[in-house]
Amino acid sequence: MANIIKVRTERCKECGLCVVNCPKKAIEFEEKINQSGYRAVQVKNELCIACGVCYTMCPDGVYEI
């Protein structure tokens, strides 16, 4: 399952709601900082099952599945 999930990192505000709710623990924060000054999320594609929980929890429209 390569890249079925699209992550718009420039929108991420590092709230972490997707990270704690992800059932597969497939989301983590990047090392680098996005243009708004947050450490954005990145998805480990090999763990992702495209359940959509991150899309549901995200207040900022980062995810698209």
Added chain:
Amino acid sequence: MGKTRKTPSIIDKPMNFCPGCGHGIIIRLICEVLEELGQDNNVIFPIGVGCSSNLGGGLVADRFHCSHGRAAAVASGMKAVSPENIIVSYQGDGDAYSIGIAETINAAYRNENITVVTVNNTNFGMTGGQMSWTTMPKQKTTTSQLGRDCDKTGYPMKFPELVASQFNIAYAARGSVHSPASINKTKSYIKKAIESQMNNEGYSVVEVMSPCPVNWNMTPVEAMDRIKNELIDYFELGEFKQREVIK
């Protein structure tokens, strides 16, 4: 593979809410519902004053910024002159209950055919977290620094229960955004509310419990836990007035 999920096009712009704010989730739910019902190009949003005003930056839909607390009255006027449009007012708890309770209640009393979505974050988010009508007993805010004293200031108000028990309205419910399951449930409430407006059944209101991490002095995750562990014991989730199914 699961089903595809994409932010509705009318709300697909970056918005200026604080990290972890519930507003972004709630407006997305409303827009998803409108899209599913095929009404996303037929909607007008009367928007209240408060953090809800930040929608102005994100929405690509007709909207009107109402004076503080009066969105339900403006919505009634919009529906009267333009009944073919779907009218969804979007207000905070301070806007709808503390400041504009007269307009909010009178719209329900007249059973206007509008949908009201109120975002209850138990304080006035935009102006720095002052006490509102839904602030919990003993909650510390910038205007209740020793904790809210309910003997002096009244007890937190439960608006959907109030209108559901007193007035002849179509639909009243309270949802929350603290977990994926509660978000999906809230979406079904909003859908029923907007459907009842489409069927000309009358007034519908959905209150949504939402986190305000910055003014609660919490992290976004702690704020969600506060809703789960503290707020929904008092502000019970569910439907208080069901629609009669029209065959």
